[in-house]
Amino acid sequence: MSANxxxxxxxxxxxxxxxxxxxxxxTLSKYENDQWRNISKQLTNSxxxxxxxxxxxxxxxxxYKLTFETLSYYESRGEKTFYPYIEVIFEIESPExxxxxxxxxxxxxxxxxxxx
Amino acid sequence: MxxxxxxxxxxxxxxxxxxxSQLESTEITERTERNSSQxxxxxxxxxMSANxxxxxxxxxxxxxxxxxxxxxxTLSKYENDQWRNISKQLTNSxxxxxxxxxxxxxxxxxYKLTFETLSYYDSRGEKTFYPYIEVIFEIETPExxxxxxxxxxxxxxxxxxxx
Numbered sequence: 001m002s003a004n005x006x007x008x009x010x011x012x013x014x015x016x017x018x019x020x021x022x023x024x025x026x027t028l029s030k031y032e033n034d035q036w037r038n039i040s041k042q043l044t045n046s047x048x049x050x051x052x053x054x055x056x057x058x059x060x061x062x063x064y065k066l067t068f069e070t071l072s073y074y075e076s077r078g079e080k081t082f083y084p085y086i087e088v089i090f091e092i093e094s095p096e097x098x099x100x101x102x103x104x105x106x107x108x109x110x111x112x113x114x115x116x
Numbered sequence: 117m118x119x120x121x122x123x124x125x126x127x128x129x130x131x132x133x134x135x136x137s138q139l140e141s142t143e144i145t146e147r148t149e150r151n152s153s154q155x156x157x158x159x160x161x162x163x164m165s166a167n168x169x170x171x172x173x174x175x176x177x178x179x180x181x182x183x184x185x186x187x188x189x190t191l192s193k194y195e196n197d198q199w200r201n202i203s204k205q206l207t208n209s210x211x212x213x214x215x216x217x218x219x220x221x222x223x224x225x226x227y228k229l230t231f232e233t234l235s236y237y238d239s240r241g242e243k244t245f246y247p248y249i250e251v252i253f254e255i256e257t258p259e260x261x262x263x264x265x266x267x268x269x270x271x272x273x274x275x276x277x278x279x
Binding site for chain 1: 248249272
């Protein structure tokens with residue numbers, strides 16, 4: 001029953017330096033009643049990860065958004081970036097599964113995928 | 117037979133045929149100056165129109181190794197604390213969109229490209245993780261060209277500042 005206790009995780013890797021991106025503010029929002037509702041907000045840890053973004057009870061089939069505050073991350077490093085923030089909007093249809101939604105990040109490019 | 121007067125007439129005729137009159141010289145000079153001025157003007161115009169299409173995009177469907185055709189792409193600009201739609205187009209047969217914004221409107225600002233990926237995958241009878249993709253980026257040097265493409269697949273995408 002606790003198999004999906006941590007149903008949605010994320011990870012930010014700074015590919016420009018080949019290291020986790022530490023201290024990136026990550027907000028999870030859920031689309032309900034035609035608007036976005038904030039669920040949680042955390043900083044990536046020393047491994048660039050965020051977990052426990054949402055409880056399994058709340059994690060239902062819906063559209064979600066992860067927002068990564070990349071501008072403040074690069075500013076704290078004294079660097080510029082093309083992306084003031086990054087949003088990844090995704091649809092969950094199997095909330096009994098685990099979803100990992102990471103970002104491979106650099107100042108002028110990023111990628112994301114459904115991971116595991 | 118060749119009296120001095122006749123020689124003088126011949127010489128005068130010869131001179132007139134081979135050498136332009138003072139008036140003609142002026143006209144030629146003016147024409148040359150005008151041509152140079154026109155060349156200069158068209159060089160300046162070509163430099164000024166170099167950023168006529170300052171922002172372009174491209175969607176490549178990496179799962180099939182082909183351009184993603186017919187993806188609706190919306191460009192918005194952040195002004196007065198809100199997003200204002202600038203243009204909406206479908207990607208063409210090469211997966212590209214151009215002429216999204218004029219050079220006059222393309223100022224230093226924050227912009228957003230929204231790619232309606234769900235409708236693209238729906239039209240192909242496929243599922244996707246991403247109902248739509250938004251790329252928010254900051255322009256600080258609007259005199260440069262910016263290419264903001266997406267490499268797309270159903271469960272992954274990437275984007276970068278291209279050329």
